Amino acid sequence: MAFSKVVSSVILVVSFLSPTFTLAFPGPNPGFSPGGGGGSGGGYAGLCPEFYEFSCPQANDIVMSVLEKAIGREPRMAASLLRLHFHDCFVQGCDASILLDDSATIVSEKKSGPNNNSVRGFDVIDEIKAKLEQACPQTVSCADVLALSARGSTVLSGGPSWELPLGRRDSKTASLSASNANIPAPNSTIQTLIALFNRQGLDETDLVALSGSHTIGVARCVTFRQRLYNQNGNNQPDATLERTYYNGLKNTCPRLGGDNNIFPLDLASPIRFDNTYFKLILQGQGLLNSDEVLLTGNVGKTMELVKEYAGNEGVFFEQFANSMVKMGNISPLTGSNGEIRKNCRQINN
Numbered sequence: 001m002a003f004s005k006v007v008s009s010v011i012l013v014v015s016f017l018s019p020t021f022t023l024a025f026p027g028p029n030p031g032f033s034p035g036g037g038g039g040s041g042g043g044y045a046g047l048c049p050e051f052y053e054f055s056c057p058q059a060n061d062i063v064m065s066v067l068e069k070a071i072g073r074e075p076r077m078a079a080s081l082l083r084l085h086f087h088d089c090f091v092q093g094c095d096a097s098i099l100l101d102d103s104a105t106i107v108s109e110k111k112s113g114p115n116n117n118s119v120r121g122f123d124v125i126d127e128i129k130a131k132l133e134q135a136c137p138q139t140v141s142c143a144d145v146l147a148l149s150a151r152g153s154t155v156l157s158g159g160p161s162w163e164l165p166l167g168r169r170d171s172k173t174a175s176l177s178a179s180n181a182n183i184p185a186p187n188s189t190i191q192t193l194i195a196l197f198n199r200q201g202l203d204e205t206d207l208v209a210l211s212g213s214h215t216i217g218v219a220r221c222v223t224f225r226q227r228l229y230n231q232n233g234n235n236q237p238d239a240t241l242e243r244t245y246y247n248g249l250k251n252t253c254p255r256l257g258g259d260n261n262i263f264p265l266d267l268a269s270p271i272r273f274d275n276t277y278f279k280l281i282l283q284g285q286g287l288l289n290s291d292e293v294l295l296t297g298n299v300g301k302t303m304e305l306v307k308e309y310a311g312n313e314g315v316f317f318e319q320f321a322n323s324m325v326k327m328g329n330i331s332p333l334t335g336s337n338g339e340i341r342k343n344c345r346q347i348n349n
Helices: 059-073 077-089 122-135 142-156 176-182 190-199 204-215 221-229 243-252 276-282 289-296 300-311 313-328
Strands: 218-220 262-264
Touching: 059 077, 059 122, 059 142, 077 122, 077 142, 077 204, 077 313, 122 142, 142 313, 190 204, 190 289, 204 276, 204 289, 204 300, 204 313, 218 221, 221 243, 221 262, 221 289, 243 262, 276 289, 276 300, 289 300, 300 313
Parallel strands: none
Antiparallel strands: 218 262
16 A cells, blocks of 8 residues: 555455355365355355355464464554555455565565565465465465455454455466556555556545555655655655654654654554544644545545545445455456465465
């Protein structure tokens, strides 16, 4: 995000399928029911919430048990896992391509500019996948693990839950170039943010709601240094930064060095998923340029939504949930496409 995220960390509305659909019984070659029409009871894009009802009914419980321990040890992990899902979905769709390591046939997305020395949480995903393989071998995809982990991390941080369509399959490829091209940078302008989200079928409402994932997590100094020392190429700070906040940021992020020093994206409640992020933007305390331009970028829709979400946490939670479902359904692999990886870091032999 410029979710750099998010959420660090994180972080997107189309028609839902009819609430009346045929349950999928996942096996070696799971079947799907594409459905159609409206309603909020079913999945869409070939996915459905009940996908593992018979093949691995304990899947979400396994995910949550690992998340509870991991986030209990390190609350920041919730933002990191939410961000992993975002950075996955913006490259080739939600197919777990971000989890692949380098191999003879794969150039890992972990090396891209937005991901290198930044995305994290892979060990937690590995632990979840190992436990799922013990309980339900070759059944739950790594792409669904990412989606379940993003929802679980949000809930465990105090945020909303949502009915999550499942049944994604895992890619056999990754794309370093798409990772470099498609994931918004933390210094993005509002026009760039809108364009990159539109490329994924996401609108301005999704952009603002999903940026709200920056209510948890941290960002590295290198992602916001420009705002402190040279915002417009004139060796001056960003004039939109509130003065006391600016001085605090300078203490964490010097002009030279300290690239990996971290600062909370939401200084007031950095480990609680709430609407404080939007309140801080209104006070000139949005950390990343991509946060602040939601208000100062002179796009009426995003400005209005920042103010609305700052004033009504319930409205923000509802839209965040809707946008997460929408983002999670970007170009999923279904049917016989892709595979169910045994190890999320490598394709099956």
